[in-house]
Amino acid sequence: MDYKTQIAGFLAQATGLENDKVMDLIEIPPQLEMGDYAFPCFILAKTMHKAPNMISQELASTIDLTGTVFTARNVGPYLNFFINRDSFAENVVGDIITSGDSFGSSEIGNGKNVIVEYSSPNIAKPFHVGHAFTTILGNSLARIYKKLGYNVVRMNHLGDYGTQFGKLITAYRLWGDEEALNEDPIKELLRIYVKFHQEEKNDPELTTSARENFRKLEEGCPDEVALWQKFRDMSLVVFKKLYDRIGVEFDNYNGESYYSDKIPEIVDILNEKGLLVESEGAKVVMLDDEGLPPCIILKSDNTTIYASRDLASALYRYRTYHFDKNIYVVGNTQALHFKQVFAVLKKAGFDFADNCEHVAFGLVKFKDMIFSTREGNIVLLEDLLNESVKKTREIIAANAKERSTGMSEEEIDDIAEKLGVGAVIYTFVKSGRERDIVFSWDEMLDFDGDTAPYLIYTYARTRSILRKGESQGKLPSGPDGYKLLTNDDEYALIRALADFKESIIKAANSNEPFMIARQVALIARMHNRFYNNSSILNCDDEELCRARLALCEAVCTAIREGLNLLGIECVERM
Numbered sequence: 001m002d003y004k005t006q007i008a009g010f011l012a013q014a015t016g017l018e019n020d021k022v023m024d025l026i027e028i029p030p031q032l033e034m035g036d037y038a039f040p041c042f043i044l045a046k047t048m049h050k051a052p053n054m055i056s057q058e059l060a061s062t063i064d065l066t067g068t069v070f071t072a073r074n075v076g077p078y079l080n081f082f083i084n085r086d087s088f089a090e091n092v093v094g095d096i097i098t099s100g101d102s103f104g105s106s107e108i109g110n111g112k113n114v115i116v117e118y119s120s121p122n123i124a125k126p127f128h129v130g131h132a133f134t135t136i137l138g139n140s141l142a143r144i145y146k147k148l149g150y151n152v153v154r155m156n157h158l159g160d161y162g163t164q165f166g167k168l169i170t171a172y173r174l175w176g177d178e179e180a181l182n183e184d185p186i187k188e189l190l191r192i193y194v195k196f197h198q199e200e201k202n203d204p205e206l207t208t209s210a211r212e213n214f215r216k217l218e219e220g221c222p223d224e225v226a227l228w229q230k231f232r233d234m235s236l237v238v239f240k241k242l243y244d245r246i247g248v249e250f251d252n253y254n255g256e257s258y259y260s261d262k263i264p265e266i267v268d269i270l271n272e273k274g275l276l277v278e279s280e281g282a283k284v285v286m287l288d289d290e291g292l293p294p295c296i297i298l299k300s301d302n303t304t305i306y307a308s309r310d311l312a313s314a315l316y317r318y319r320t321y322h323f324d325k326n327i328y329v330v331g332n333t334q335a336l337h338f339k340q341v342f343a344v345l346k347k348a349g350f351d352f353a354d355n356c357e358h359v360a361f362g363l364v365k366f367k368d369m370i371f372s373t374r375e376g377n378i379v380l381l382e383d384l385l386n387e388s389v390k391k392t393r394e395i396i397a398a399n400a401k402e403r404s405t406g407m408s409e410e411e412i413d414d415i416a417e418k419l420g421v422g423a424v425i426y427t428f429v430k431s432g433r434e435r436d437i438v439f440s441w442d443e444m445l446d447f448d449g450d451t452a453p454y455l456i457y458t459y460a461r462t463r464s465i466l467r468k469g470e471s472q473g474k475l476p477s478g479p480d481g482y483k484l485l486t487n488d489d490e491y492a493l494i495r496a497l498a499d500f501k502e503s504i505i506k507a508a509n510s511n512e513p514f515m516i517a518r519q520v521a522l523i524a525r526m527h528n529r530f531y532n533n534s535s536i537l538n539c540d541d542e543e544l545c546r547a548r549l550a551l552c553e554a555v556c557t558a559i560r561e562g563l564n565l566l567g568i569e570c571v572e573r574m
């Protein structure tokens, strides 16, 4: 529980006001020396028939704060609360040092199952930056839920089905080049797919053949299935390489195809409930009462469609995992689709529909960035990563030369890869997900800005202080030293550290990783202020020096764990 909430609890008890009301009233005084929180007593004047000054004086003497980290003092009509800095430091730093890697973990999710569906790219199509958004956001959410003790199932609902596979089969038989396919499968599949659409304009036979091939695929004809399987396997090899590079994993790759034979059951259920109606040859569920357009379940040629596969997959997920939450990390543009799917589930009597959530996100845009894109005007994640790593490498190599760090080329490569990839990931998670993202090299690679390089650099430099201390025989203090960490900079830093756990819970409640990103960034900024204003290793007071080293250790733990929750890896030196 954060401090404001705790204080509100004491105040509610002492005044008889409602907790929420007190929360609204509590203020943060403009200067630290006036206290950490302030409660204005004006509101009680009427009911208590006393002047606010008197009330605050009375409250100061009656409110019982023994055993807490707070003291209260009346200042005019305000009751000001002060956090006792020494016991506060003892609590917060002590907790981080003893928790280590599990700092921020909790048990609130124990026994609960959460499905996080993310990435879900389309087979045979390039992996563009829009898919990067879901992949990075979903990966972070999966890590966040796991940290909070949930049992997390990470699903990749691959776009591995649909009429486009009929087209690909036809196109491959006509123009496919085996060698090109082996060399760069996505490129070759895209080439023949584009060609199909060009040729189709003048050749209606192609359309018929493609439809026929998709029907055969749905019926399980071996030749068509074999080709489809080949396209799927080859695309997955390419996707998995990318996932590896950005540290993303899945428990399950059941794509749309997996649900194709589970659709008849859905059709039966909808029929039984009298929900399925004919419309222009297709079978649909009307959703007028929800203010939504009809949801198509079967097309006029009886083939299945994207939405029907999502209905079958939701039911499958519920039966298999009994989820408490089923999250779909998919772009804003599909908001209507998910509203329709959830509404149909609800109408069909599946109450788990209420536990399904579309976690949407905005568009990806670019400011002064030019890519030699291979695929028209879409930007591929791989190109974005490569360019980011290349630019990061230039910065690091120049810096290493200037400081004569003696770093080897391999070390520079390794650091550039982690920072460059981290910079891309951080850009996706640093702001509210529904906002569009604008990429700009200047901003994302600014080592002093709100960027991954800044955070990782702060971490690495702090690790180097700890190593240097160790080499001089100066080790972080034990718990009895922490109470020395009470000056304004130390205190501000410790407050930022204290709010870290709460930021993870808030991030999970709103499915917004940026809440963690913001907290880690605040910790790093407060730490750098502390670092610039205080001497750590050169401190005259040996006890204080060791306490400050312990604080450095706590900062490293928080930054490392926070970045890990965002899917970003730190480096130990740079």
Ligand code: ARG
Residues within 6 Å of the ligand: 117, 120, 121, 122, 157, 158, 159, 310, 328, 330
């Ligand atoms: N494959 C789809 C696309 O790339 C996204 C799938 C989203 N997930 C779902 N369950 N419909 O647009």
